Amino acid sequence: MASAVLIENLQKSYGSTVAVKNISFKVEPGEIFGLLGPNGAGKTTTIRCLCTLAKPDAGKIEIGGLSVIEKPRQARKKLGYVAQEVALDKILTGRELLELQAALYHLPETGSKQRINKLLQLLGLEEYADRKTGTYSGGLRKRLDLAAGLLHQPDLLVLDEPTVGLDIESRFIVWDFLRKLREAGTTVLITSHYLEEIDALADRLAIIDRGEVIAEGSPSELKDRVGGDRVTLKIREFSPQEEAEKAKEILQNVPFVEEVIINQAQGNSLNLIVTHGNSSLSKIETTLEEIGLPTFSIAQSRPSLDDVYLAATGRTLMDAELAAAGSRDLKAEKKQQMKQI
Numbered sequence: 001m002a003s004a005v006l007i008e009n010l011q012k013s014y015g016s017t018v019a020v021k022n023i024s025f026k027v028e029p030g031e032i033f034g035l036l037g038p039n040g041a042g043k044t045t046t047i048r049c050l051c052t053l054a055k056p057d058a059g060k061i062e063i064g065g066l067s068v069i070e071k072p073r074q075a076r077k078k079l080g081y082v083a084q085e086v087a088l089d090k091i092l093t094g095r096e097l098l099e100l101q102a103a104l105y106h107l108p109e110t111g112s113k114q115r116i117n118k119l120l121q122l123l124g125l126e127e128y129a130d131r132k133t134g135t136y137s138g139g140l141r142k143r144l145d146l147a148a149g150l151l152h153q154p155d156l157l158v159l160d161e162p163t164v165g166l167d168i169e170s171r172f173i174v175w176d177f178l179r180k181l182r183e184a185g186t187t188v189l190i191t192s193h194y195l196e197e198i199d200a201l202a203d204r205l206a207i208i209d210r211g212e213v214i215a216e217g218s219p220s221e222l223k224d225r226v227g228g229d230r231v232t233l234k235i236r237e238f239s240p241q242e243e244a245e246k247a248k249e250i251l252q253n254v255p256f257v258e259e260v261i262i263n264q265a266q267g268n269s270l271n272l273i274v275t276h277g278n279s280s281l282s283k284i285e286t287t288l289e290e291i292g293l294p295t296f297s298i299a300q301s302r303p304s305l306d307d308v309y310l311a312a313t314g315r316t317l318m319d320a321e322l323a324a325a326g327s328r329d330l331k332a333e334k335k336q337q338m339k340q341i
Contacts, residue, residue, distance in 0.1 A: 002065030004029045004156055004187040005050065010059035012045050019045040020056075021211035027189055027204075029064075029155075032182050034202035035191040036305065038320035042211040043191040044084070047158050050189075051081045063156055080149035084161040086141045090134030094125055094144050097133060098151060105152045112151070119147040123177060139170025146177065150186075157181065159190045163197060175201060195305045195317060207309055209320070214312040223303040226311050228258055230303055231272040231280060234296040235288070244268035247293055254287055256280060261310060265319035271310055274300070 005027035012020040020042040027033040035043045048054040050061055052072040061068040068075040088097060095116065102112035120126050123143040128136065133144060142162065149157060159178075163171040178188055178201060192198050198205050199219050207215040207222075215222055235243050241262075247270055248260045259273040274280045285295045309317050 001029065003027060003062070004031075004064060005033070005189060006060065006062040006065075007046070007050065008060040010046060010049060010061065011057045012042075012049060012054065013057055018211055020049075023059075023206075023208065023211065023213055025206040025213055025216055027156075027187060029187055030182065030185050031203040032178060032188045032190060032201050034198035034205035035189070035208055036193070036195070036198045036205050036309075036317075037191075037208035038193055038317055038323075041208045041320075043193075043208055044160055046208070047081075047160055047189065047191060051079060051158055052076055053081075077152075078154060079156040079158055080152065080154035081158045082145050082149040082160065082162060084164060086138075086145045088133040088136075088141055088144065091132060093130050093132055094120070094136070094140075094147075095129040097144065098147060101148045101151050107152060115151060115153070116147075119150060122180070123147055124173060137170075139166050139173070142166060142170065142174065143177075146174070150181075154186075156187045156189065159188065161192055162190060163192075163194065171197075193317065193321065199305055205305075207305070207312065209309070209313055215308055219305060222305065222308045226273065226303045226307050228273040228275045228303070229280070229300050230307050231270075231274050231284065231298065231300050233270040233272065233284065233298045234267065235270070235293050236267075236296050238267040239269070239296075241268055243293060244270060246291070247288060250287060250291055251284065254284070256283075259311070261314055263310070263315065263319070265315055265322070271307075273311075 003026040007026070008024045010020050010023040023042065023046055035046065037043050045054065049056045050068060052068060052075060056069065063075050063078045066075055066078065092100065098116045102116065120129050123146060125140065125143055125147065128140055133141065136144065163174055166174070181188055190201065202219060204218050206213045235247055244262045248262055251257050251260050251270070251272060256275050257272055258275060261271045263269045263271055281298055281300055285298065288295055306316050
């Protein structure tokens, strides 16, 4: 049986900017597959290539065994795409917008009305269906956008950051609906930079960083690969690099400490992988006290997807987000300066 999605050695650049270096993964039929990574990692470019909205420079893309690159028109019939930005005609009601969408898909009028009513019910939009979409909240707009993407009953639903900017209640409604889609046999590919979203929804995921896949598997598999508990330690609120290196050198020799990573973006904090259990914290503090180093803060937890990302890149997902935001701000500032010259 062909994979629902197969991407091999995908590459895409915009001028001198490399958006996707070399991405490969596959999605099996009937699963929710997550693409996790910070903004600018290459997630959106990857799904734009998948959805025929961008032409890759190199690589292979298939939906259900059909080449997206060679047969884009046929591929589009197999997928529904819900973009990050919701674009609705504000003067149409929700029902009118779905009727327009059905006409664009050339769906039979009788069948499309039944389909529209079913989607409105499933997404909790019945009482809002005959109101203009310009009056909808962000959560209602996103749910209507989901309905539009599913109107033609695609084999694959592709969602780009589906819950960005939504309140908690709307986010949970979307999550619950996606689980029901999976139970009904629809394959879902979702991109997100929300750790808890991918952890809660995805059967499997690929973590993308700087245009490459750095880890792939189920959430539990990836966390098990990292192994042990996590300990986050700060010698001082903002530790000198020399102190952090000294602490790392000593702690690496402690029997129950498997790995030590210095997180420069968070004041040279130390991220440890430990296997000793609840007594680890006191023994770590004692070890540091013996060499004259204080402990500003220390905490222990089970592995998370952020730990997987940290182990692979040496920084947390939040650090990557902040770095990407800073880079965008710097580019915007330089562009503004050039305009003033």
